Amino acid sequence: MDIRSIIDIGGGFEVIVTWLRNNMGWLFSIISDGVNGMLGISRWVLQTPPTFVMIGIFTAIAWFVASKGVGVFTFLGFGLIWYMGLWTLTMSTLALVFSSVVIALVLGVPLGIWGAKSDKVWNVMRPTLDFMQTLPAFVYLIPAVLFFRLGPVPGVIATLVFALPPAVRLTNLGIRQVPKEIKEAALSFGCTNRQMLLKAELPVALPTIMAGINQTIMLALSMVVIAGMIGAGGLGNEVLRGITQLRIDVGFEGGIAIVILAIFLDRVTQALGTASQKRTGG
Amino acid sequence: MALIQVNDLYKIFGPNPKRAIPMIKKGISKGEILKKTGCTIAINGATFAIERKETFVVMGLSGSGKSTFIRCLNRLIEPTAGEILIDGEDVMKMGAEKLREVRRYKMSMVFQNFGLLPHRNVVGNVEFGLEISNMDKEERRKKALDAIKLVGLEGFEQSLTSELSGGMQQRVGLARALANDPEILLMDEAFSALDPLIRTQMQDELLELQARLHKTIVFITHDLDEALKLGDRIAILGPDGRVRQIGTPEEILSQPADEYVKRFVQNVDRTRVITAATVGGHATTITYPSEGLKAAIRAMERSQISSVFVTDVDRHLKGIVTIDDAVALQKTGEKDLAVIIKNDVYTTSPSTPISDLLATAIATGYPIAMIDENGHFQGAVSRAAIIAEVNKGYEGSETEMPQTLSDLQDALNDTVQGALQDGE
Ligand SMILES: Nc1ncnc2c1ncn2[C@@H]1O[C@H](COP(=O)(O)OP(=O)(O)O)[C@@H](O)[C@H]1O
Numbered sequence: 273m274d275i276r277s278i279i280d281i282g283g284g285f286e287v288i289v290t291w292l293r294n295n296m297g298w299l300f301s302i303i304s305d306g307v308n309g310m311l312g313i314s315r316w317v318l319q320t321p322p323t324f325v326m327i328g329i330f331t332a333i334a335w336f337v338a339s340k341g342v343g344v345f346t347f348l349g350f351g352l353i354w355y356m357g358l359w360t361l362t363m364s365t366l367a368l369v370f371s372s373v374v375i376a377l378v379l380g381v382p383l384g385i386w387g388a389k390s391d392k393v394w395n396v397m398r399p400t401l402d403f404m405q406t407l408p409a410f411v412y413l414i415p416a417v418l419f420f421r422l423g424p425v426p427g428v429i430a431t432l433v434f435a436l437p438p439a440v441r442l443t444n445l446g447i448r449q450v451p452k453e454i455k456e457a458a459l460s461f462g463c464t465n466r467q468m469l470l471k472a473e474l475p476v477a478l479p480t481i482m483a484g485i486n487q488t489i490m491l492a493l494s495m496v497v498i499a500g501m502i503g504a505g506g507l508g509n510e511v512l513r514g515i516t517q518l519r520i521d522v523g524f525e526g527g528i529a530i531v532i533l534a535i536f537l538d539r540v541t542q543a544l545g546t547a548s549q550k551r552t553g554g
Numbered sequence: 555m556a557l558i559q560v561n562d563l564y565k566i567f568g569p570n571p572k573r574a575i576p577m578i579k580k581g582i583s584k585g586e587i588l589k590k591t592g593c594t595i596a597i598n599g600a601t602f603a604i605e606r607k608e609t610f611v612v613m614g615l616s617g618s619g620k621s622t623f624i625r626c627l628n629r630l631i632e633p634t635a636g637e638i639l640i641d642g643e644d645v646m647k648m649g650a651e652k653l654r655e656v657r658r659y660k661m662s663m664v665f666q667n668f669g670l671l672p673h674r675n676v677v678g679n680v681e682f683g684l685e686i687s688n689m690d691k692e693e694r695r696k697k698a699l700d701a702i703k704l705v706g707l708e709g710f711e712q713s714l715t716s717e718l719s720g721g722m723q724q725r726v727g728l729a730r731a732l733a734n735d736p737e738i739l740l741m742d743e744a745f746s747a748l749d750p751l752i753r754t755q756m757q758d759e760l761l762e763l764q765a766r767l768h769k770t771i772v773f774i775t776h777d778l779d780e781a782l783k784l785g786d787r788i789a790i791l792g793p794d795g796r797v798r799q800i801g802t803p804e805e806i807l808s809q810p811a812d813e814y815v816k817r818f819v820q821n822v823d824r825t826r827v828i829t830a831a832t833v834g835g836h837a838t839t840i841t842y843p844s845e846g847l848k849a850a851i852r853a854m855e856r857s858q859i860s861s862v863f864v865t866d867v868d869r870h871l872k873g874i875v876t877i878d879d880a881v882a883l884q885k886t887g888e889k890d891l892a893v894i895i896k897n898d899v900y901t902t903s904p905s906t907p908i909s910d911l912l913a914t915a916i917a918t919g920y921p922i923a924m925i926d927e928n929g930h931f932q933g934a935v936s937r938a939a940i941i942a943e944v945n946k947g948y949e950g951s952e953t954e955m956p957q958t959l960s961d962l963q964d965a966l967n968d969t970v971q972g973a974l975q976d977g978e
């Protein structure tokens with residue numbers, strides 16, 4: 273007898289996925305509606321204003337948050353994207369990244385706090401996060417499509433699986449790294465648990481959490497092409513078109529737009545992280 | 555009633571710590587209990603009372619349980635057994651709400667490594683405690699600025715704490731603790747992380763602040779000199795977490811309770827701690843003008859001394875009369891003392907350490923008069939008493955006492971003789 277037939281691991285996952293699909297459809301449609309709503313709003317905000325206004329806004333953000341250099345880069349880079357005719361696709365990708373990141377933070381930061389407060393919780397969370405980050409993306413694309421059908425929603429979900437872990441991990445790390453004397457000081461002045469979290473732990477951990485946010489954004493961007501495979505659209509689609517039609521020009525143009533977007537997002541979030549280390553006042 | 559009364563307090567770290575208490579009481583050693591139960595004994599049956607407005611120093615080497623003890627007072631660490639009464643209320647029985655109240659309004663803590671919030675500037679840090687107790691913005695800002703003034707940080711209100719030196723950072727810590735005007739200040743090795751010079755300066759400033767504010771201060775240190783300087787009373791913790799002695803600095807130095815304390819204090823410069831009042835004492839006086847020359851001579855003869863202090867009826871010092879002058883005056887037939895009362899006698903306060911008196915004692919021929927803050931004569935310190943006390947410190951120590959030249963020559967002769975004999 274084949275020893276592997278005793279426990280059918282792959283079959284087990286299949287049973288679970290099928291069961292979820294048959295019984296939890298209502299949950300998936302709620303999630304789907306929510307994600308779609310977010311994507312819609314993000315896209316509307318990013319695509320409604322005229323292109324030159326948006327380029328101005330991005331340039332201003334880069335200039336004031338990061339540096340003049342990043343500002344100049346952003347102006348030229350986003351100008352190039354417009355010149356290549358990829359503006360709408362880029363904004364669509366940005367909307368996808370933005371929605372994924374917002375959801376990742378809304379879930380990830382509280383999960384990270386919870387993990388930091390309890391070793392038991394963290395002992396379960398940690399291997400789960402490892403699993404999420406190392407499982408090849410193509411593997412969870414299938415159930416994502418089964419649950420949410422083709423389109424940007426499974427793209428967001430697949431991106432979440434990959435990009436959520438650093439938000440959780442670095443929030444956990446940041447809170448655990450708050451020096452013991454700071455926590456003792458806060459307690460010794462009569463903090464409640466809530467005050468401790470909001471007035472001591474989170475602000476002290478903020479630079480680390482910002483590093484997590486930066487990583488989450490970068491990982492979300494790196495999923496753009498894979499998400500394109502299940503119909504997420506945007507620049508991912510463009511790169512895929514380059515691959516499937518062996519169009520070097522199309523592939524490169526899409527790729528360059530992704531790189532420009534990545535550099536812009538990275539520099540701006542890093543600058544926010546640095547600024548969070550130098551805050552003053554109450 | 556004492557402000558803080560600690561009764562039979564234990565803190566034992568480890569699994570199921572209560573079972574270690576009977577073992578401690580049986581006299582099993584700390585090391586053995588650790589081996590048998592995995593429990594570390596940090597505080598071993600401490601009992602003492604801390605009075606209102608005193609500076610109570612807890613001193614011990616690293617690992618003797620000082621930090622644990624001070625954290626038991628505000629329950630940053632849960633004691634294992636015992637009682638901690640503050641104003642008669644048992645801290646250990648308080649619920650969360652009541653405990654928070656005590657932490658907010660009754661006592662504040664200053665930490666060794668400051669424990670400041672890096673994302674806040676100086677004034678933001680100082681008002682932290684007030685913010686926690688939900689005081690409104692304007693009022694807490696005002697109080698924070700007052701506290702900043704108190705510790706001499708004016709001008710640095712908007713600075714980031716990371717830009718400040720260690721001494722300045724600890725001033726922020728102190729201001730934060732003082733801002734909510736607590737009755738009790740808990741200071742855990744507050745100056746231990748500072749350079750020696752800054753440290754001395756901070757000690758002086760704390761003494762000055764305390765003279766103005768009259769807080770009850772529980773001060774932790776591993777440095778005996780610091781303990782002696784700051785403490786009204788000192789508790790010495792042994793390495794076993796047991797309190798070895800509680801007393802004033804002078805008591806600790808002059809009557810160490812056991813060998814452990816004795817070894818601790820033997821390297822201290824005792825002359826900085828022992829005061830004039832300890833080595834000095836009663837001095838013979840006559841009252842002028844109700845007593846005259848005869849009384850002075852009789853007093854000196856009776857006490858076998860060569861000079862006598864003269865005071866008025868209110869015990870204000872008028873001067874000193876020597877036996878030589880008195881006898882000379884008697885020969886002239888004069889009866890009024892006034893002409894021979896000398897006022898070049900040195901005076902000191904009873905609390906002056908004898909290190910400050912040594913130079914004077916050697917220079918002057920008379921005893922040094924002690925005068926209290928109201929100007930009343932309180933007795934005198936003789937030069938012999940001061941020199942004897944200074945010498946006591948050297949007893950049994952390695953320090954080489956000076957020898958006379960003749961002793962040296964004798965010793966040299968002996969060795970030369972010895973060498974000659976060996977050579978034969
Ligand atoms: N959280 C803890 N868990 C276990 N042992 C501890 C803990 N905190 C302190 N101890 C032990 O208790 C003893 C006293 O420590 P502590 O109060 O920090 O001493 P001190 O402040 O005098 O240096 C030490 O032996 C230390 O190892």
Ligand SMILES: [Mg+2]
Pocket residue numbers: 620621622743
């Ligand atoms: Mg300590």
